[in-house]
Amino acid sequence: MADLSTSIAGVRLPNLFFNASGVWCQHEAELADLLKSESGSLITKSATFEQRQGNPEPRYKPLAGGSINSMGLPNEGFEYYLEYAKKFDYSQEKPLFISLSGLSLEDNKKMCQAFADAKLDCILEVNFSCPNVPGKPQLGYDMEAMEAALTALAPIINKPFGIKLPPYFDIAHFDAVAAIINKFDQVQFVTCVNSVGNGLAIDFETETALIKPKDGFGGLGGLMILQTALANVNAFHRRLTGGKQVIGVGGVTSGKEAFLHVLAGASAVQIGTQLKEEGPAAFGRIKKELEEIMAAKGYKSLDDFRGKVKTL
Numbered sequence: 001m002a003d004l005s006t007s008i009a010g011v012r013l014p015n016l017f018f019n020a021s022g023v024w025c026q027h028e029a030e031l032a033d034l035l036k037s038e039s040g041s042l043i044t045k046s047a048t049f050e051q052r053q054g055n056p057e058p059r060y061k062p063l064a065g066g067s068i069n070s071m072g073l074p075n076e077g078f079e080y081y082l083e084y085a086k087k088f089d090y091s092q093e094k095p096l097f098i099s100l101s102g103l104s105l106e107d108n109k110k111m112c113q114a115f116a117d118a119k120l121d122c123i124l125e126v127n128f129s130c131p132n133v134p135g136k137p138q139l140g141y142d143m144e145a146m147e148a149a150l151t152a153l154a155p156i157i158n159k160p161f162g163i164k165l166p167p168y169f170d171i172a173h174f175d176a177v178a179a180i181i182n183k184f185d186q187v188q189f190v191t192c193v194n195s196v197g198n199g200l201a202i203d204f205e206t207e208t209a210l211i212k213p214k215d216g217f218g219g220l221g222g223l224m225i226l227q228t229a230l231a232n233v234n235a236f237h238r239r240l241t242g243g244k245q246v247i248g249v250g251g252v253t254s255g256k257e258a259f260l261h262v263l264a265g266a267s268a269v270q271i272g273t274q275l276k277e278e279g280p281a282a283f284g285r286i287k288k289e290l291e292e293i294m295a296a297k298g299y300k301s302l303d304d305f306r307g308k309v310k311t312l
């Protein structure tokens with residue numbers, strides 16, 4: 001039997017799969033579903049300082065080959081997730097990741113301080129890449145602001161943590177972002193990629209945008225972004241130093257895409273659109289498919305092929 005276990009930031013996951021933040025993780029009932037599922041971990045919805053309703057509906061639509069969303073960070077406010085993290089049973093085998101997405105650096109500082117003060121065993125993933133809050137550009141596309149944020153947050157968090165990045169499309173940007181991240185020892189992983197921001201899906205018959213917020217503009221996810229996700233995973237896998245890891249997300253619908261993410265360099269794999277469409281049963285199916293692929297190729301563990309994509 002193939003071994004799908006992995007570790008992120010020094011913490012063991014029984015298998016590499018978990019949800020992408022935002023999918024099946026806003027409320028405790030959904031988090032309980034993830035605990036019961038065959039995922040290897042779970043992450044909460046990106047929290048803002050205050051509770052948010054998010055953008056007007058419709059704000060998510062499945063598309064041929066993926067999805068578009070402009071959720072706008074609907075969440076229960078960080079204290080809800082802090083309380084959840086306080087009562088979480090850390091003796092069970094799935095670790096807990098907490099996603100934070102403050103609308104300002106001050107909010108991120110306050111939320112990180114609250115989690116640090118609580119001295120919990122959860123792992124923080126700070127989201128620098130939500131494309132859907134009107135008037136709030138993605139921090140991951142502003143190199144100076146990103147470095148300033150990491151300079152402020154790393155000493156507060158004061159233990160290994162990760163950041164969720166937007167997709168980059170230029171080699172110079174991979175170089176610049178990796179150089180910034182490599183300055184921070186405590187950034188132990190990056191999650192690549194958030195949705196491909198600000199696509200526009202239009203219904204041919206009605207000549208109308210499919211989602212309501214932002215005149216129909218929203219983040220693209222699912223199979224249509226697989227190659228962008230793989231490129232970002234591989235670009236950061238090649239550039240990050242000091243044992244930093246990459247969590248791959250984008251385009252995983254089956255064991256095959258999960259295999260490609262690991263081949264590109266992913267140490268764990270998050271699932272977004274497919275989880276939203278199929279529900280938590282997706283984890284068992286995709287896990288089994290990856291085990292079968294590994295057995296067919298003669299790989300016993302993820303280390304056997306992680307990052308070993310061949311080039312021509």
Ligand code: SIN
Pocket residue numbers: 022046069070071072073074127129130131132133194195219
């Ligand atoms: C959202 O709530 O708009 C999605 C979150 C994200 O893309 O980071």
